[in-house]
Amino acid sequence: EKVGIAVVGLGKLALGEVLPAFGQCRAAKLAAVVSGDPAKARRVAAQAGLPDDAIYSYESYDRMAQDRRIDVVYIILPNSLHADYTVRAFKAGKHVLCEKPMATTEADCRRMIAAAEAADRKLMIAYRCFFEPANLEAMRVMRSGTLGKIRSFSSDNGRPSSLSDPADQWRLDGPLSGGGALTDIGIYGINGARYLLGEEPVEVRAWAYTDKSDPRFAETEDAIHWQFRMASGVIVNGSTSFSYASTSRLQAVGEKGRLVMDPATNYRGIQLAVHEGGVERRPQTPAIDQFAREMDEMAMVVRRNRPIAATGEEGMQDVRLMLAILESVRQGGAAVRTDWGYKRAVDP
């Protein structure tokens, strides 16, 4: 029997990627939808072949506790809402797959982790790149040593945003997003540096570059440039923006070679190039549906107790690093220590 997933929030990602991905799932199936818009929920449920009693609202949400068709609740809401809906899902006895960023405060992350423990249920953060074959191949190359000692790492992740897009309105809102481009798309560079280098930042410095006359950036910063000093000494240069052209790039430069992913974290069409000994190769990896793979993984976590790489602690590490970046921005680029000793328990 497939693992039943309730999708919470019928916005851009849910409708555009997640619901279509169920068609490619082997171990997971759509069991319910949660929406504040009854007409939209009925339309989506009908299209997906769900019965009317598999439609929930934010008010009837807690009644999912009685619904045995639902094993997992998949939270696809604006960032600052992740924590409350995750905690409520655990109280209803469900497992939770929660979109990135995990939350907007460290306290919320801790609340989510504690709720999972109290309920004895699983929490996984939706880091789809942990299952994406080109990213996994890049991790393998980085670990293999063929690039030599890594001397430099850089990443740029951003896109133009628009106040006329409802999905961007909350992303440009301070409290709902937790930090504009940084928490939305900058997180890919932070997480990417960590999973490719296989180590954690001990110190962060960051600067913002925001045109405050641009109405989009009344509440949040636009471009943020940060530096991580990693435990080994490697310096990471990262940037993010909600006004520059669409960019998703990760690059590591070692003494003997270089690896570049561009685009690195898109839904489709990820390109990996590896330069070793002056020769470029482009490893071919299968094109998969990252959301289907991720939901199948969640099903294995629930059914087979498969170890989780994208744990709550892993999600919280990115949240804490983003908060350290924002703190350094406020202090005009002052160094903020981040050597609190986090280590990922399970590699992707």
Ligand code: NAD
């Ligand atoms: P969206 O705005 O299109 O969808 C959010 C949904 O939440 C909407 O349907 C909205 O009506 C609903 N909602 C419920 N309560 C709300 C409230 N109080 N204020 C505003 N909206 C409310 O956004 P999206 O692009 O689908 O993003 C949703 C989440 O998914 C975010 O956390 C985002 O970071 C994440 N996301 C992840 C990826 C990925 O590749 N993993 C890609 C896109 C989005």
